[in-house]
Amino acid sequence: MSGRPVIAVDVMGGDFGPSVxxxxxxxxxxxxxxxxxLVGDTHKIEVELRKLNLADVQFDIVQADEVVHMNExxxxxxxxxxxxxIQVGCxxxxxxxxxxxxxxxxxxxxxxxxxxxxxxxxGVERPALATMLPTEKxxxxxLDVGANVDCRPYHLFQFxxxxxxxxxxxxxxxxxxxxxxxxxxEEGKGNSQVKEAYELLKLAQNINFVGNxxxxxxxxxxxxxxxxDGFVGNVVIKMSEGLAASLTRMVKRVFMSGVLPALGGMLAxxxxxxxxxxxxxxxxxxxxxxxxxxxxxxxxxxxxxCAIRNAAKxxxxxxxxxANSRLAExxxxxxxxxxxxxxx
Amino acid sequence: MSGRPVIAVDVMGGDFGPSVxxxxxxxxxxxxxxxxxLVGDTHKIEVELRKLNLADVQFDIVQADEVVHMNExxxxxxxxxxxxxIQVGCxxxxxxxxxxxxxxxxxxxxxxxxxxxxxxxxGVERPALATMLPTEKxxxxxLDVGANVDCRPYHLFQFxxxxxxxxxxxxxxxxxxxxxxxxxxEEGKGNSQVKEAYELLKLAQNINFVGNxxxxxxxxxxxxxxxxDGFVGNVVIKMSEGLAASLTRMVKRVFMSGVLPALGGMLAxxxxxxxxxxxxxxxxxxxxxxxxxxxxxxxxxxxxxCAIRNAAKxxxxxxxxxANSRLAExxxxxxxxxxxxxxx
Numbered sequence: 001m002s003g004r005p006v007i008a009v010d011v012m013g014g015d016f017g018p019s020v021x022x023x024x025x026x027x028x029x030x031x032x033x034x035x036x037x038l039v040g041d042t043h044k045i046e047v048e049l050r051k052l053n054l055a056d057v058q059f060d061i062v063q064a065d066e067v068v069h070m071n072e073x074x075x076x077x078x079x080x081x082x083x084x085x086i087q088v089g090c091x092x093x094x095x096x097x098x099x100x101x102x103x104x105x106x107x108x109x110x111x112x113x114x115x116x117x118x119x120x121x122x123g124v125e126r127p128a129l130a131t132m133l134p135t136e137k138x139x140x141x142x143l144d145v146g147a148n149v150d151c152r153p154y155h156l157f158q159f160x161x162x163x164x165x166x167x168x169x170x171x172x173x174x175x176x177x178x179x180x181x182x183x184x185x186e187e188g189k190g191n192s193q194v195k196e197a198y199e200l201l202k203l204a205q206n207i208n209f210v211g212n213x214x215x216x217x218x219x220x221x222x223x224x225x226x227x228x229d230g231f232v233g234n235v236v237i238k239m240s241e242g243l244a245a246s247l248t249r250m251v252k253r254v255f256m257s258g259v260l261p262a263l264g265g266m267l268a269x270x271x272x273x274x275x276x277x278x279x280x281x282x283x284x285x286x287x288x289x290x291x292x293x294x295x296x297x298x299x300x301x302x303x304x305x306c307a308i309r310n311a312a313k314x315x316x317x318x319x320x321x322x323a324n325s326r327l328a329e330x331x332x333x334x335x336x337x338x339x340x341x342x343x344x
Numbered sequence: 345m346s347g348r349p350v351i352a353v354d355v356m357g358g359d360f361g362p363s364v365x366x367x368x369x370x371x372x373x374x375x376x377x378x379x380x381x382l383v384g385d386t387h388k389i390e391v392e393l394r395k396l397n398l399a400d401v402q403f404d405i406v407q408a409d410e411v412v413h414m415n416e417x418x419x420x421x422x423x424x425x426x427x428x429x430i431q432v433g434c435x436x437x438x439x440x441x442x443x444x445x446x447x448x449x450x451x452x453x454x455x456x457x458x459x460x461x462x463x464x465x466x467g468v469e470r471p472a473l474a475t476m477l478p479t480e481k482x483x484x485x486x487l488d489v490g491a492n493v494d495c496r497p498y499h500l501f502q503f504x505x506x507x508x509x510x511x512x513x514x515x516x517x518x519x520x521x522x523x524x525x526x527x528x529x530e531e532g533k534g535n536s537q538v539k540e541a542y543e544l545l546k547l548a549q550n551i552n553f554v555g556n557x558x559x560x561x562x563x564x565x566x567x568x569x570x571x572x573d574g575f576v577g578n579v580v581i582k583m584s585e586g587l588a589a590s591l592t593r594m595v596k597r598v599f600m601s602g603v604l605p606a607l608g609g610m611l612a613x614x615x616x617x618x619x620x621x622x623x624x625x626x627x628x629x630x631x632x633x634x635x636x637x638x639x640x641x642x643x644x645x646x647x648x649x650c651a652i653r654n655a656a657k658x659x660x661x662x663x664x665x666x667a668n669s670r671l672a673e674x675x676x677x678x679x680x681x682x683x684x685x686x687x688x
Contacts, residue, residue, distance in 0.1 A: 136590050146527060149535040183490055183578040191493040191575045215583030219590035231535045232576055234527040236583060239559030243587050246480050246563035251595070254615045264611030268598065271605040275598045 004035045004058065005319035007312050008089040008098040011040035011048075012067045013105025014308075015301045021104060022048035024308025029057045031309070034316040037062050037098055040085045064088040068105050070301075074112035086110055090117035093294035100315035102286065104299035104308065111147045114289045114296035121324060123331040125338065126151075127291035128159045129230070129298060130166055131237055132284045137221025141167050141176075145233035145287060153196035154341040156180065156227050157204070160197075161330045162290040163225035164207045169323040170288075170314065176224035179213035181232060187211065193229070200341055201227075205333045285311030288318065290327065295319070348379045348402065349663035351656050352433040352442035355384040355392075356411045357449020358652075359645045365448060366392035368652025373401045375653070378660040381406050381442055384429045408432040412449055414645075418456035430454055434461035437638035444659035446630065448643035448652065455491045458633050458640035465668060467675040469682065470495075471635035472503045473574070473642060474510055475581055476628045481565025485511050485520075489577035489631060497540035498685040500524065500571050501548070504541075505674045506634040507569035508551045513667040514632075514658065520568035523557035525576060531555065537573070544685055545571075549677045629655030632662065634671065639663070 009025040011018045022038060022045055029036040035058040038045050042063045064085040068077050081087060089101040090113040101118075103110045107129075115127055130143035143159050144151070160178050167176035180198055182190035187198060189212055201209040213223050218236070228236065255265030285307045286299035295318050297311045318324075331338075353369040355362045366382060366389055373380040379402040382389050386407045408429040412421050425431060433445040434457040445462075447454045451473075459471055474487035487503050487510075488495070504522050511520035524542055526534035531542060533556055545553040557567050562580070572580065599609030629651045630643035639662050641655045662668075675682075 136593060149527065181579060183493065183575055183582075191573075194575075214586075215579040215581070216586030216589070218583060219587050228579075229535075231527060231538075232579060235525060235559040235572075235576060235580065237559070238527075239562060239580060239583065240587055242558075242560030243563050243584055244591065245560070247588065247591055249480060250619060254619045255612060257615045257618075261612040261615040264608035264613075267608030267611070268605040269608075271598045271601045271608075274601075275594060 004033055005100070005316040006035045006037060006098045007315045008037040008039050008062070008092045008101040009308070009312060010085040010089045010101065010103035010105055011038050011045055012064070012085040013103045014299065014303050016304070018044045018048045020303065020305045021308050023052055024305035025312055026052050026054065026057050026059065027305065027309040028312030028316070029059055032313040032316050034312060035059065036312065037092060039064050039089045039092070062088060062092065068109050070106055072106065072109065074106070074108040077106065077109040078112050078116055086113050087117065090114055090296065093118050099319040100295040100297065102297045102299065102308065102311045102315055104286070104301060104303040107146070107298045110296060110298050111289060114292050118296065119293045121291055121293055121328045121331065123328070123335050123338070124291035125158055126155050127289050128162055129287045129289050130163060131287040133218065133237070133240060135219045135221035138173070138224070139171065139284070140218060140221070140224060140226055141171070142218070142226045142228065142233055142236065143290070144228065144230040145237050146230045147289060148230040151193065151229035153193055153200060154338045156193065156197035156229060157200040157334075157341065158291070158331065158338060160201050160209065160225065160227045161204065161207060161334055162327055163227060165323065165327040165330050166288065166290055167224050169321045169326055170317060173224050175208045177210045177222070178207050178225040179210055179217070179223045179227065181215070181226050181228040182212035183214065185212050185214060196341070197227070200337055203337055206330055285309070285314055288314065295324070348377055349444070349660040350379045350381060350442045351659045352381040352383050352406070352436045352445040353652070353656060354429040354433045354445065354447035354449055355382050355389055356408070356429040357447045358643065358647050360648070362388045362392045364647065364649045365652050367396055368649035369656055370396050370398065370401050370403065371649065371653040372656030372660070373403055376657040376660050378656060379403065380656065381436060383408050383433045383436070406432060406436065412453050414450055416450065416453065418450070418452040421450065421453040422456050422460055430457050431461065434458055434640065437462050443663040444639035444641065446641045446643065446652065446655045446659055448630070448645060448647040451490070451642045454640060454642050455633060458636050462640065463637045464635055465637055465672045465675065467672070467679050467682070468635035469502055470499050471633050472506055473631045473633050474507060475631040476515075477562065477581070477584060479563045479565035482517070482568070483515065483628070484562060484565070484568060484570055485515070486562070486570045486572065486577055486580065487634070488572065488574040489581050490574045491633060492574040495537065495573035497537055497544060498682045500537065500541035500573060501544040501678070501685065502635070502675065502682060504545050504553065504569065504571045505548065505551060505678055506671055507571060509667065509671040509674050510632065510634055511568050513665045513670055514661060517568050519552045521554045521566070522551050522569040523554055523561070523567045523571065525559070525570050525572040525580075526556035527558065529556050529558060540685070541571070544681055547681055550674055629653070629658055632658065639668070
């Protein structure tokens with residue numbers, strides 16, 4: 001290894017495969033001082049590499065014979081596709097050859113392979129998928145967004161701890177305001193799972209827990225970490241994506257509804273483009289699966305080269321800051337509480 | 345009674361109290377052919393009535409001595425505030441003096457009083473709060489949005505049945521496409537509760553169940569009824585409200601970001617105003633609590649007179665169409681299935 005973070009990139013994943021993943025990974029290696037391992041079909045990777053400028057790029061190719069299809073069950077991928085690019089990527093981390101893996105492929109399979117091949121950090125009950133959403137101020141971290149659909153209160157509790165560590169190290173927030181997503185701001189509001197997790201979070205060591213948040217608080221920007229179970233979190237992120245897309249289409253229709261609005265739209269076009277960039281999901285590239293020995297980043301299937309590059313950039317930053325050590329620390333500092341809640 | 349629907353309106357509820365609720369109720373009586381019972385402090389009601397034109401308005405005043413405050417527990421309101429405007433309103437329905445009750449007060453207390461004073465229709469396990477959200481096409485009915493935070497699969501199942509009946513009778517949809525909110529479109533995706541409810545919905549009599557919906561599908565307009573538990577539903581509606589408000593503020597900031605965008609904004613202003621009206625929540629006025637003997641409509645605390653009027657209008661339409669009879673019918677047609685699921 002070169003001293004640089006080594007990032008394994010599953011080039012076979014995503015809607016566009018090697019043609020966008022390879023250039024994205026190569027860009028990350030050049031711009032963000034990482035060593036990338038391009039995992040997949042060597043021939044296809046070489047075809048893409050020939051189109052690129054490879055000066056100053058540290059990379060290796062790691063052959064993987066199999067590809068995971070979107071309709072496969074995560075458990076089947078784990079059992080049967082030992083040579084799939086995602087399994088090979090996770091094993092590179094497990095063996096210590098790579099520090100992190102990035103994939104835009106089957107997200108369920110990536111989560112399963114990350115969890116079972118790379119393994120969990122000591123004390124972590126369930127790794128959590130975190131995502132960053134744009135708000136009116138700074139981005140907010142929401143977790144879990146789909147790795148754990150049926151949760152117990154101590155799972156939610158640990159999501160808060162891991163979200164805190166991530167927001168501090170990767171987003172640079174000094175004392176992240178950690179909330180649990182509920183249906184009222186007052187203590188005592190929520191379903192039974194949330195109410196119990198609230199009790200644990202109040203007692204947590206070393207985090208700035210500020211209570212319940214409601215759905216309407218997420219986008220204002222006054223909270224930094226939002227805890228929820230993976231079912232709720234997945235609904236939330238897909239819904240915000242869907243609502244933003246629908247509103248965008250509706251606003252476009254407003255501009256096309258007459259001559260004056262159309263003229264207005266032309267005048268405001270540049271400003272809208274700048275705005276669109278500020279709420280662009282590709283800025284963060286992907287959703288980190290937190291709590292692993294190493295790190296896996298799950299990218300959107302529709303990721304373009306820029307999203308892949310940013311995901312690899314985030315992975316490199318995570319490794320460089322040794323963010324897992326803070327995460328392990330806060331999990332251990334709260335181990336008694338977790339164990340107590342698990343026992344009752 | 346006059347043959348007209350009789351709607352009890354809790355005039356003490358909401359952020360603005362009698363000053364907006366009384367004119368809203370009076371407008372409903374005049375424009376939508378209802379007889380309204382203004383429930384609350386007689387003196388305050390009379391003060392408001394003096395400001396209004398009461399020609400052709402059928403109404404009565406029903407004195408209620410107590411007012412419910414927002415920080416009270418629903419169970420305390422139910423036990424101790426027998427003379428609160430919301431309890432008196434619900435009793436008017438229970439006794440057969442009114443057909444429905446409308447309140448913009450404490451929503452938890454309204455749900456509790458509706459459930460325990462008015463009682464459930466035969467076979468209904470849990471009344472559900474339904475709301476209508478604007479989409480790119482026709483409005484979609486989402487339920488439950490907060491009456492039941494901890495649900496069993498057969499509760500979700502019955503929400504689907506009640507949502508179907510409501511969409512047919514009140515929105516006039518011929519064969520509403522009923523979905524369950526989940527984290528993937530394929531059968532077998534979701535948490536354990538959703539997966540079991542899916543099995544029940546597949547077997548349901550007389551509804552057009554079309555499978556799972558994801559968060560991103562809600563606002564496109566290709567589904568008509570979305571089923572979820574009250575925790576998820578409450579998060580969803582508050583989040584969509586919050587995201588829409590945040591995006592609106594951000595778009596305004598775009599228009600103020602320079603001379604050209606500002607000019608563009610002026611040209612498009614009228615078209616945007618028309619658009620804002622199409623996604624205005626006050627159009628539906630409130631969220632009906634379905635499954636009761638009678639009907640309760642829970643309005644937003646911030647309701648203006650127009651929202652109250654539209655809530656009373658919806659209540660009157662509900663009564664006129666005898667929508668509870670269809671609801672009771674579909675619940676009974678699926679009683680065996682509900683009972684089976686409850687037993688396992």
